[in-house]
Structures are given as structure tokens and as C-alpha cells.
Amino acid sequence: MSDDHVYMTLAEGHEDDTRWAYGTGFEDPLHGVDTTVPEGVDATELASLCVALADDALVSAQRLAEWITRAPELEEEVALANIGLDLLGQARLLYSRAGQVDGTGRDEDAYAYFRDADDFRNVRLAELPGGDFAFTVVRLLVLSSWRLAHFERLASHPDPVLAAIAAKGVKELSYHRQYAAEWAVRLGDGTDESYRRMRKALEQAAPYVGELFTAYDVRDEVVAVLKQVTEAAGLPMPVYRPLPGSGRDGEHTEHLAPLLAELQGVARAHPEATW
Amino acid sequence: MVTTLLDARRARYIAEQVPDPELPMLTLADLGVLRGVELTEDGAVVASLTPTYSGCPAMAEMRADVAARLREAGYARVEIRTVLDPPWTSDWITPAGRRKLAEHGIASPGPAPRGGGPVPLVLSPTRHAVTCPRCGSADTEETSRFAATSCKALWRCRACREPFEYVKEI
Numbered sequence: 247m248s249d250d251h252v253y254m255t256l257a258e259g260h261e262d263d264t265r266w267a268y269g270t271g272f273e274d275p276l277h278g279v280d281t282t283v284p285e286g287v288d289a290t291e292l293a294s295l296c297v298a299l300a301d302d303a304l305v306s307a308q309r310l311a312e313w314i315t316r317a318p319e320l321e322e323e324v325a326l327a328n329i330g331l332d333l334l335g336q337a338r339l340l341y342s343r344a345g346q347v348d349g350t351g352r353d354e355d356a357y358a359y360f361r362d363a364d365d366f367r368n369v370r371l372a373e374l375p376g377g378d379f380a381f382t383v384v385r386l387l388v389l390s391s392w393r394l395a396h397f398e399r400l401a402s403h404p405d406p407v408l409a410a411i412a413a414k415g416v417k418e419l420s421y422h423r424q425y426a427a428e429w430a431v432r433l434g435d436g437t438d439e440s441y442r443r444m445r446k447a448l449e450q451a452a453p454y455v456g457e458l459f460t461a462y463d464v465r466d467e468v469v470a471v472l473k474q475v476t477e478a479a480g481l482p483m484p485v486y487r488p489l490p491g492s493g494r495d496g497e498h499t500e501h502l503a504p505l506l507a508e509l510q511g512v513a514r515a516h517p518e519a520t521w
Numbered sequence: 522m523v524t525t526l527l528d529a530r531r532a533r534y535i536a537e538q539v540p541d542p543e544l545p546m547l548t549l550a551d552l553g554v555l556r557g558v559e560l561t562e563d564g565a566v567v568a569s570l571t572p573t574y575s576g577c578p579a580m581a582e583m584r585a586d587v588a589a590r591l592r593e594a595g596y597a598r599v600e601i602r603t604v605l606d607p608p609w610t611s612d613w614i615t616p617a618g619r620r621k622l623a624e625h626g627i628a629s630p631g632p633a634p635r636g637g638g639p640v641p642l643v644l645s646p647t648r649h650a651v652t653c654p655r656c657g658s659a660d661t662e663e664t665s666r667f668a669a670t671s672c673k674a675l676w677r678c679r680a681c682r683e684p685f686e687y688v689k690e691i
Contacts, residue, residue, distance in 0.1 A: 278602030321665035328667040335576025398639055410605035414575055417691045420640045427642055471642055478644050
């Protein structure tokens with residue numbers, strides 16, 4: 247034992263696959279996957295797509311994690327944390343794929359921790375502050391419906407790795423959308439207060455919804471789902487008046503930088519740390 | 522040649538017996554995440570694993586466990602591959618695995634929804650009946666679709682009043 251400090255001792259002995267605690271020693275989530283980029287697939291385009299989808303997931307997961315210890319009930323806290331964990335898993339796979347195909351060889355941490363807000367390509371709806379539970383439900387409903395529709399198409403993408411990540415994600419996103427939709431109906435069709443909050447949440451989200459439909463053609467599917475849910479909830483369908491700019495072009499609200507500061511703080515303070 | 526075949530079967534058997542880190546009553550074979558174990562011509566063992574959920578934090582643990590068990594058994598060179606396609610489905614939990622889950626008070630999943638085509642959103646309450654793993658009653662209700670691990674939901678039995686976990690269909 248070279249050091250009396252318990253954590254220093256634990257940090258020793260990282261040979262092979264040994265680790266000092268469960269869940270530590272994260273490594274490449276695409277370990278051992280065939281990394282070839284198929285002929286006819288534009289590597290730059292593929293990498294950009296993977297980063298954008300990963301950024302949506304990472305930023306959403308961070309916002310969901312903010313509910314931990316603050317959710318209305320323990321069950322909801324567990325649910326939101328689980329949904330965040332699924333999204334974090336999708337982000338890890340997508341960042342790893344991006345690093346393989348964009349020629350930089352960057353790992354997932356390089357994308358998550360060492361890029362600034364201007365380099366993030368997530369849609370702005372994902373980065374807006376948490377707000378109340380109603381806003382979380384509305385945001386999750388919109389983003390999971392959109393991501394699900396998009397992943398359903400990506401499951402037949404010519405890149406087999408992205409296609410496999412998407413096919414796996416479809417199953418998870420179906421559960422996320424179901425959770426959000428059921429809560430939207432319960433709150434919209436609930437008390438005067440929950441109805442009022444849901445209306446307000448829809449109005450808050452509406453300006454950021456148009457941005458989702460600029461890059462990918464899944465608008466009809468998403469609008470159909472939102473219509474189905476708002477009708478069942480007795481809520482008015484929000485009117486979309488898209489704001490100019492897009493998170494996909496690196497144009498963000500003032501809320502992304504503080505989110506990233508919290509997310510990236512430890513990794514940037516100790517860039518070579520292992521634990 | 523015979524030795525090689527025996528070796529391959531032995532390697533497979535060893536990998537199959539590794540317990541799942543989050544559901545330790547199940548082996549990786551019971552859970553259906555071990556997708557193959559092969560011996561290469563030059564004598565290395567290649568074991569293929571697939572994650573249950575994208576964010577499953579147990580993947581790194583499973584990889585390490587399988588590699589360690591095989592090394593202990595005398596296989597000097599072990600390679601673990603991640604397989605993402607086809608994605609894991611709860612249908613791959615074996616009958617033996619389902620029996621072990623029930624013995625530990627965890628209800629097994631029903632048939633997974635069929636893939637292909639857009640997933641419909643169903644808002645009417647169409648939850649299928651889940652049988653209580655303790656008393657066998659079908660008078661049960663979901664309390665939360667999410668639980669201590671990604672793969673489970675929380676239910677309770679209205680007959681015996683006991684809460685229980687339920688592995689979700691995926």
C-alpha cells in the first residue's frame with residue numbers, strides 16, 4: 247500500500263479489467279464492434295449526424311438527472327433517471343461511432359466533456375431549463391416522439407452501426423414516449439391547476455418545436471402523436487411559431503453553457519483522472 | 522481436432538455460467554446476452570455479448586467477468602466482442618431463467634412487441650395481466666414502469682398485498 251488515503255489505494259491496480267467499484271472503469275461502449283464505414287456512406291455526414299443525435303441525448307439526460315431528489319414522487323424520480331440513463335447510453339454509443347468515422351479517433355469523453363457550447367448540435371428544446379414537472383412531461387413527449395420517429399427510419403441506415411444503435415433505441419424510446427403521453431393525459435385531464443400548468447408548458451415548448459422539423463422529415467408522425475395526446479388530455483394543440491436559428495447549427499440559448507459547465511467541470515479540472 | 526471441439530464447448534460452458542451482475546440469480550446464458558463463444562484457429566476464445574439496454578452500466582462488468590472466468594480456466598487469449606444487432610429482446614430469457622426469476626419473486630416478461638413499422642401509441646388501458654410471482658394471483662397492478670434497473674418495472678399484487686418486480690417486455 248503506497249498511500250494511506252483510501253481513494254488513492256482504490257485507484258491503484260487498474261491492470262486488465264480489474265476495477266475498484268461496480269460501474270467504474272468505463273470503456274469504449276462499442277468495444278469489439280466492426281468499425282468499418284461501408285462504401286457509399288459519407289463519413290463526415292455520418293459523424294455529424296451521430297454527434298447531433300448524441301448531443302440531444304446527453305443534454306436531455308442531464309436535464310432529467312436534475313430531477314433526482316426533486317421529483318414529486320420516488321417512482322417518478324426513478325422513472326426520469328431511468329429514461330436519462332437510456333439516453334446517456336445512446337449518447338455513448340453515438341459519440342463512439344462518431345469518433346470512429348470522423349477520422350479524429352476521439353473517444354466519447356472528448357465529445358461530452360471537451361467541447362464548448364458552440365460546438366454542441368443539440369436542438370434547443372433539450373437545453374431549456376427544467377421548469378416544473380408539466381414542462382418536463384411536455385418536453386419529453388415532444389422529444390421522445392420525434393426521436394422515436396427518427397430512429398425508426400435510421401434503423402435502415404446504410405451504416406450498420408448507426409442502424410443497430412437506432413434499432414435498439416426504438417425499443418427504449420417507445421417506453422419514454424408512453425410514460426410522457428400517459429402523464430400528459432393525466433395532468434391535462436386532471437385538476438384545474440395541472441391543466442393550467444400543462445397549457446403553459448405547451449406554450450413554452452411551442453417556439454422550439456419547429457426547429458425539430460428542419461433537418462428530418464418526420465413531422466407528420468410527430469404531429470399525429472401530439473394531436474392524439476392533446477385530444478385525449480383535453481388540451482389545445484400548440485401553435486408553432488418557430489424561432490429563428492437552430493441548435494443544429496450551433497446556435498443555442500443562454501441556458502446551454504451553464505448546463506455544460508456543471509456537466510464538464512470535474513472532467514476539465516482533472517483531465518487525466520481515472521476512477 | 523477433438524480437443525479443439527471439446528475446448529470450444531468447455532469455453533462456452535464457462536462463459537454461460539457467469540452470473541449477471543444485476544440479476545445474479547441468472548447466468549448470462551439465462552438472460553440471453555451471451556450471443557456466442559468461439560475458438561479461433563490460433564486458439565483464442567472470442568465471446569460475444571449484447572447489452573440489454575443502451576445505458577446498461579453492467580456491460581463493462583459482464584465483459585470483465587467473462588474474460589476473467591475464461592482466463593482462470595486456462596484460456597490465455599480472450600477477446601470479448603459487443604454485438605448490437607439484432608438488439609436484445611426479453612424473449613431471449615430462457616425458460617430456466619424465467620423459473621429462477623419466479624423463485625426470486627420477479628415476474629417474467631410476456632412476449633415482446635413485434636418490431637417493424639412505426640410503434641403505435643396506445644393510450645387506452647390495455648395492460649396485459651401480470652401474475653404475482655408470490656401467490657399466483659392475476660389481480661395485480663403496475664405502480665411504476667421503471668424500477669431499480671432499466672429492465673424492470675414495479676408492480677403490486679392486490680390479493681397478497683406484496684410489491685414485486687417485473688422484467689419488462691422489450
